[in-house]
Amino acid sequence: MSENIEKVKCLIIGSGPAGYTAAIYAARANMSPVLYQGTQPGGQLTTTNEVENFPGYPEGVTGPEMMMQLQAQAQRFETDVRDGWVTKVDFSGDVHKAWVNETKEIHADTIIISTGASAKYLGLDSEQKYLKLGGGVSACAVCDGFFYRNQEVVIVGAGDSACEEAHYLSKLCKKVTMLVRRDEFRASKIMAARVKNTENIEILFNTETDEVLGDGQVVTAVRVFNNQTNEKHEIPATGFFVAIGHKPNTDIFKDFLDLDETGYIINEPGTSKTNIEGVFVSGDAADHVYRQAVTAAGTGCMAALDAERWLAAKDSAFEVSTSTYN
Numbered sequence: 336m337s338e339n340i341e342k343v344k345c346l347i348i349g350s351g352p353a354g355y356t357a358a359i360y361a362a363r364a365n366m367s368p369v370l371y372q373g374t375q376p377g378g379q380l381t382t383t384n385e386v387e388n389f390p391g392y393p394e395g396v397t398g399p400e401m402m403m404q405l406q407a408q409a410q411r412f413e414t415d416v417r418d419g420w421v422t423k424v425d426f427s428g429d430v431h432k433a434w435v436n437e438t439k440e441i442h443a444d445t446i447i448i449s450t451g452a453s454a455k456y457l458g459l460d461s462e463q464k465y466l467k468l469g470g471g472v473s474a475c476a477v478c479d480g481f482f483y484r485n486q487e488v489v490i491v492g493a494g495d496s497a498c499e500e501a502h503y504l505s506k507l508c509k510k511v512t513m514l515v516r517r518d519e520f521r522a523s524k525i526m527a528a529r530v531k532n533t534e535n536i537e538i539l540f541n542t543e544t545d546e547v548l549g550d551g552q553v554v555t556a557v558r559v560f561n562n563q564t565n566e567k568h569e570i571p572a573t574g575f576f577v578a579i580g581h582k583p584n585t586d587i588f589k590d591f592l593d594l595d596e597t598g599y600i601i602n603e604p605g606t607s608k609t610n611i612e613g614v615f616v617s618g619d620a621a622d623h624v625y626r627q628a629v630t631a632a633g634t635g636c637m638a639a640l641d642a643e644r645w646l647a648a649k650d651s652a653f654e655v656s657t658s659t660y661n
């Protein structure tokens with residue numbers, strides 16, 4: 336083996352709630368995990384100011400603070416947390432290989448994938464400005480809807496998730512205006528019917544976002560245009576929700592792992608196992624349904640336990656086979 340190749344028992348890819356929770360469990364099981372943080376140390380929660388729904392924080396916590404605490408907890412048990420982006424993997428042989436920053440090669444007995452997913456945004460400058468300011472743009476109604484109780488909000492999207500999020504918001508907000516680009520929903524009939532039948536949801540078909548308007552700090556309205564007539568008008572709103580989908584960060588695994596049509600890793604139901612022995616998945620990289628920090632953490636725990644049990648079973652099989660020959 337070349338000197339540049341490092342051999343590890345457990346490689347964790349990603350530093351969100353899934354990755355750090357997997358690290359806490361793997362480290363406490365003596366698996367000496369090595370965790371690569373990627374380009375977003377701490378993951379998606381580092382982009383939000385308020386987390387009020389993670390158990391154990393009665394007063395709430397900021398996303399960055401919570402992720403620093405998770406990192407510290409993983410390091411307390413001697414997780415080796417490193418900078419670096421896994422650029423390539425090879426799961427074709429008995430040894431699971433991964434390359435970091437194109438160069439460093441790692442051979443891992445077990446790999447836990449916790450690379451998350453990225454919410455898609457429209458890409459308007461005004462949208463990005465208020466997103467970065469934490470001033471009223473969000474891609475997660477379940478996470479942030481509570482902050483807009485009794486207020487008026489706008490949501491963009493036409494699929495099942497958008498309908499579900501609009502319906503969720505309608506129970507909290509005074510009024511929800513839903514912008515649908517085409518003249519019909521992409522969502523299933525049942526989900527579309529649910530929003531159509533909700534009194535405080537107004538649906539604007541053939542309608543797109545022109546600008547997110549605000550006072551420089553927070554959103555105050557959304558200017559929209561009808562893509563058939565080009566007519567523009569403003570909708571007063573304090574929240575602008577984008578529900579046009581997520582992209583799982585799984586491109587590097589596509590030649591080896593089973594993915595669904597969107598790119599989410601398919602796991603064996605009720606476990607974190609992928610189609611490759613010794614490779615496990617946790618968090619949003621495999622979850623298009625719940626997409627919450629607490630569920631990511633829960634599946635991170637599952638992945639570490641599955642990895643530890645897989646390794647133990649492999650080691651005892653090896654002991655049995657070698658003792659047979661002795």
Ligand SMILES: Cc1cc2nc3c(=O)[nH]c(=O)nc-3n(C[C@H](O)[C@H](O)[C@H](O)COP(=O)(O)OP(=O)(O)OC[C@H]3O[C@@H](n4cnc5c(N)ncnc54)[C@H](O)[C@@H]3O)c2cc1C
Nearest residue numbers: 349350351353373375378379421451478618619626627628
């Ligand atoms: C604005 C916003 C607010 C939210 N608010 C809440 C909330 O209040 N409550 C809640 O429960 N949930 C909230 N969520 C959802 C929550 O953040 C996610 O469900 C959770 O972070 C998913 O965790 P994860 O560990 O699976 O992935 P992520 O948090 O997405 O982390 C993925 C990690 O993988 C790394 N990575 C990716 N590719 C590679 C690679 N090739 N090599 C190395 N590293 C890699 C990234 O750098 C990152 O560290 C919010 C999400 C957003 C966007």
